[in-house]
Amino acid sequence: MVDLIKKNAKSLQESLFSSVGSAALTIATTYLVINFFRGMLGFALTSDKDWLAVLNNMQLYMVQAYPEEDFIRVWLSVGLTFVLAGLSIGIWRSDDRVKSSQVFNSFFKGGLGVLFFTIIAPTNSSFMGNDGSVITEEVFSMETRLGILIPVAIFCVIFFSIRFININFTVNSSDMVFFYLFIPVALLWFIKLPTIQLDQNNERIIPDPVMPIADTTKIPWTVIFVSFLASYFIGMYLKNIKSIKSIMSLSWFLLPLLIFSWIFKKPQIDMSVVLGSDLPIFGAFLLWGFLVITFVNNSIFKKYYSTYLGLTFLLTLVGVFSGLPMLAKTCLLLIALFSVVVPAVSTSSQGKRSLLIVWAVALVTLTFLLRGGASDTGIVVPGSSIFGGFSLTWLLAIFGTYVSFPLGVLLALGRNSKLPIIRIVCTGIIELTRSVPYITWLFFASVTLAVFLPAGVEFNLIVRVLMVTAFFSGAYFAENIRGGLQSIPKGQYEAADAIGMSPFQKISLIIMPQALRAVIPTLVSSAITAFKDSSLVTIIGLFDFLTIGKTVIGNQSIPVNFVGHDRENLIFVAIVYWIFTFTLSRRSMKVEKKLGLGER
């Protein structure tokens, strides 16, 4: 133990106080950092801050005007995500063991953090009174300080010394997720928070009574936690089933689509449309795909296969800009894509059979999702959209990444293509989107995009924003990925050619995995940027998470007056953004480590 302290002290001396200059720098920055946190804490604790302006508006922050009687849909969306996460953790359960000392060490570090903040927190803090005078008040008394310090210090000492007792106790690293999630869920049942209560005259009762957390919050979370745990065990049980991993990946891809087209949306299904239009289209395309698979090896059909492909693409292009139902358009796209893949896979009868299954499943999924998406929503919202607050930010972030990532891959490949037309088109798209500011694109979406769409096609504002966002972040993804492509040595291409791989196999099996691996950090930073940039939609009148805090809550006067409490809300918004982006970057660091990036 003494050795350890000695070693730490030595490294501390080497890194912080190696020379007079670095010692001075260390002291100066420490002073600045401590003062910064002191100031922040003092600011947050003064009595003129009304933090209930944040707490009381949680519902507004999360879903804006989503009606309360349909909240089960929101919970279902969250719950399904957790269930899928539980299954995935179970299926991809790592064999890494975390040593108990490591766990204790992280507790110790967490305790140290709390100690640090408790020690530096200012006793007195001042704020500007309404007459311009400075009011100083005690915000953090010695009793509270000691009340926190002593237990936390004991906690730290315990976890520091426990590391030196030799226990060879290890925990599976995947299991730790549940432990970390268990703590907040358990806290929901014990913690009590001040709540706004109105008396008979609709006046706020001061001081705010302290109440336990509402059942409408803690029960759903507990249910979600339990199903998360259950799905984890199910996932471990299913682990060895063949192709379960690809099914899971596909589910992750489909889940947001399902949530946004059916669960969150509550579509009103018109049965006459389903029977009169959807089913015939579905049947026709099912038959088309079946015929293609059956006759693909027929010598005559084989001879004219490229003509057939060309015709299909032509038909698709014409179809997209015609007045066909949306389902027919997307099915055309799907069959065109499918026809490209068929000859490569359907060499054996086994391949043919699985192709048929894939085709049927893809068609069913597409029809199902599209019917939900294209139907009118049954959610009655007085505002303009069922998405608002965090649900809008989330929608923009998820779909922004979902659509723009594949788009970016394609654009990057296209830009590197040897075919001049493809190269020029892709370069054009990338340069055009990148050289115009995002805000300008948003205005384009809100004001001018409707003019460019074919007559009769009208999308609501959020969809238009999603379209420009996809292209905008797609262009950035494309440039990042192109950087990765350029890092691949020529020998890799030649080696792939040498063993007779098709261009498709070469790109998907050899080039892309290496290229993407090389650019993970930049991809993650692009994703983070996309997440944060979503707050710009405020200028075209959409209400994302930030706007709720910035302009909506500061104007509330009925029934509780929160006028002028913008800063509390802005701090809260900043913290939430930080939590999400920080988690994202930590996860990506772990992925990098696992892939051995930077260690070659």
Place this chain on the structure above:
Amino acid sequence: MNKKAIVFLLVFAMVIVACGDTTEEAAVEATEEEHDHEGESTLEQVQERGFLKCGVSTGATGFTEVGDDGSYSGFDVDYCYAVAAAIFGDYSKVEFKQLTAAERFTALSAGEVDVLIRNTTWTQSRDTELGNDFGPTTYFDGQQLMGRVSDGLSSSSTLADIDGLRVCTNAGTTTEKNITEGAGLVGATIELVTVEAFSEAIDKFIAGECDIVTTDGSGLVGRRAVNDALNDWAIFPQSPISKEPLGPTYRSNDSQWADIINWTVYATIIADEYGVTRANIDSFDYDAAPEMGRLFGKNDGELQTKMGLSADAYYNVIKQIGNYDEIFSRNLNPLGLYREGGANARWTEGGLVYAPPAR
């Protein structure tokens, strides 16, 4: 050649699918809205659609507020509800569209909203150049200044008293122009401190970084009610330095639609003159007041039917939303804004709120 063609098609397919991806997402979220038919009147469009699209502010205390459950309330919002009640007999058939100051007129002329009730000042240029028409003024506002009593200012101060003081205001608004012009006219030199949002101006005022803050009177009163614990803040001059008549705005050249909006506002004012409220509307003696009877379609509702509405359209407005006084006191009294003695009092009491007779 064959191989090249396949590669070409492959990449082409990828590009198509990439485009397809977006259309697919788009389709998932697309709402198959009825395309606006050219030549159809606004009323027909609204009735066909089944709800009114009303443009409101992104947030103005007392005028447009979003509650903690996402519900809308406020003075402007109530007038949106009133128009919906007149057209559909059901006030809830409104879709609100929150618009920033910059995009409000574009949204109106592009047909994104049917009517704009977003504390918009009626000016000559907006009326003529922008293709808008303005309805009757619902709230008479005007720019005022707020200073500290401890600085020697009072509610009877004038613009000349602010000589040498620092004035905080929003950048690039008419507010800024008005105060510079006004101070110049009386020969007062001021130091202008411009900020992005009004809440910042108030923060600077509280922090003592400026001595005066200026914006529309309604905004000043609202903030004084919240922040002035010591009764140190004075609003002056008595008569505002600018006229800001706020009211509904709609596209020009649709007189049927204009009539509907205008008479919705007038109906609330006339009901206030007769003292008809939500509470007493069914027990009111309409024989003694034939004007009310006509307006509510009790005797005959011929005029309403000629406008394309049902005979009891304005009865529904008052029954569901209330008269002018109710709308005003419900939303603005809690902020410390009162009708008495101001421009928003009844015309019989020296105010400007006046409606033409319903006959």
